[in-house]
Amino acid sequence: MQATVMTATLHGVEAMPVEVQADVANGLPSFTIVGLPDAALQESRDRVRSALRAAGYEFPSCRVLVNLAPALLRKHGTGFDLPIALAVLTATRQLPEERIEGTVVVGELGLDGSVRPVHGLLAFALAARRFGMSLLGPHELADAADAAGGVSCRPLAHLREITAEAGGRPPQKRAPARSPVRVPDLADVAGQPTARRALEIAAAGGHNLLMVGPPGSGKTMLAQRMPGILPPLTSDERLETALVYSVSGLDERTILEGVRPFRSPHHSCSIAGLVGGGSPVRPGEMSLAHNGVLYLDEIPQFAPSALQALRGPMEEGTVALVRAEGRFVFPARFTLIASMNPCPCGFAGDRQRPCSCTGPTIARYMARIGGPLFDRMDLVVRVDRPDPSAIVAIDRGEPTAEVRERVIAARQHAHATRGCLSSRLSGAALLDACQLDHGASRLLEQAARVHHLSGRGITRALRTARTIADLQAAERVSEEHLLEALSFRLQETA
Amino acid sequence: MSSSIRTEVRRGDALYPAQLLRLERPPEVLYCIGDPSLLVPGLAVVGSRRQTPYGSQCCALLAGWASRHGVAIISGAAVGCDQSAHRAALESGGRTVAVLGCGADVDYPPSARGLLEDLRQDHLVVSELPWGTPPARWTFPERNRIIAGLAAALLVVEASVPSGTFSTADHALQAGTEVLAVPGSILSPQSRGTNQLIRDGASVIADLDDLAVCLARCGLLSTAEQDVQTHARDPSTDAERALAAGPMLLEDLAAHLGVPVQEAAHAVARLELEGAVRRGMDGRYAFVAGLGGR
Missing domain, CATH: 1.10.10 (Arc Repressor Mutant, subunit A)
Incomplete structure (x- = not known):
């Protein structure tokens, strides 16, 4: 007797359909899984056998063969436990076939028959929506189905519930016993007017930002407050980012509430950790920061190869990885915030501590992150250790909510006047958007000459100036806007 | 004009600069690349390797002015002030001499390669160390002594204490070379050395007039040449x-x-x-x- 259950396996951030076919036939008792299962999936045999018995079903004492079709696709993970168990139950007539028709089944089994979540449930929910099918799986799958929308889910806590009357027991809602998401507030930052301003401009225009300052100047503290001043995620963005979180096995609930992701990988992070990779292929930090902020603290300490790997995806907004198992495309549209010390000892220009570095060592240090990556930093801002009196003072900085209002207004102005943020503009479109008057163009020419600006350098200054103008809802970029943009340049190293 | 010609000038040769004999241990041989006739008394300009914008501007102003008035600028090709001084001399069309702490044919510091090439072509690079000698820690204080000996006056633009620049000033005092110093902010570590030199009796160079007077006193400038122009810009805002x-x-x-x-x-x-x-x-x-x- 045979039976088929629909499920899926993760391929990057997508769930690919897989049929679990069970064949129960006479012969010596055995239990075989074929169809390119990985090690975790092979172990599924023992879990299924015990779970079925614990749930009060019978495991057939004859030859049981399970095939995973398409047989050529490599399958990973433990989400096949429940589909295999149901296929065996259906093939042995312990479960009526109608129960699983038109249903995508996913879930891991405990030895006691409990149904457990696996990574990437959101991807399964989206797949079910795509196929026009319903879902059957752990309770977490019902949450994912809610998030995906337009797909129904029957949650199971225990395997034995599958033969209970459908709808006999109302599915228990998981308690949302979590305090509301707290994003750090800009009001906690004392002083730092320049850095605050740079953060606001970066948020308003989607610009990448490099912070240069001595240790303890509050670079990380400032960066952590970036997601708060960005507008909340749109519903599409929520799903895109939550999907990456889900397949990475991370909690996607804050993302689904609209909070932009903030990822700060340690500088020992490998290329695969940053851009994605491994086996099975998982998204990297860059994709986890999709629609949010990727913060690279102490950027000169990162492996140069890892930093160079950032460049392509930063232009394209996606990462494409080609591996033996196929081609994987992950989303990766993020705002990069990087920080570094001004010199190897860290104290060049500090108000209190003298610096012990010489010119050439500083120049070498600055050169470590490489011109091409510098070129993608629209804003460079100097951050200094605040005066102790400013920290102790009672008057706090401007709160996140006020800054965010300005950022949202500037973004709306940008979208209304030209349909995109200025960080995405270049060439003629950028010049058109800026509408420089005579004085401003002359100023720009002068700046290019005095500061030895390259073509890219001019583009960066113009983009920043355009965003500064957006913050004032100004139609044209004026000299003032341009002057401020020029002050967010990299310091000279010669 | 010579180009990259190697000469070994020995003590007793006609080209051997007499002013070097004022040193306690005058070098026996000077290994020269370039034009050995430049071994005449000049103005040594030295300063901190960690130069501030103030230092580089003073270098450009003072070395440039002296050079325009025909004074050879002597320095050590080191990063910072030394290179600013050489460049100021080149830009104003004057002559300049680099004294190295390694063989005269060795490019050190690496960042000075282009500059040294220019100097070997049309000016002079000199060392007491044989060809190909690599730089070492102890060769630089020795080099400083030759800078102090070659010069008729030593101008210190910026110096922290203690520093190599400061040791050059010591050698100059021993050799009887006049020491000039540019005053700086009492808050700037890079001006601490120069301010101390002034307290100890160095001549204050507070403007181009001061420089002209000192250079004339050392015989580097005839008084007729003292047409001093003022700064291009005074702080107005x-x-x-x-x-x-x-x-x-x-x-x-x-x-x-x-x-x-x-x-x-x-x-x-x-x-x-x-x-x-x-x-x-x-x-x-x-x-x-x-x-x-x-």
């Missing part, structure tokens, strides 16, 4: 006046002027474009007297 007193971070400048940081940023960005203000490697802004770019 509050921001310039504040920065002229010492380099400042933008936020400190804004606090000093009592204006929002954005306003100070506008002012400074405009002054930068005018060439009146420059941002140093440490992120601080400094007033540079409107003498033009680097």
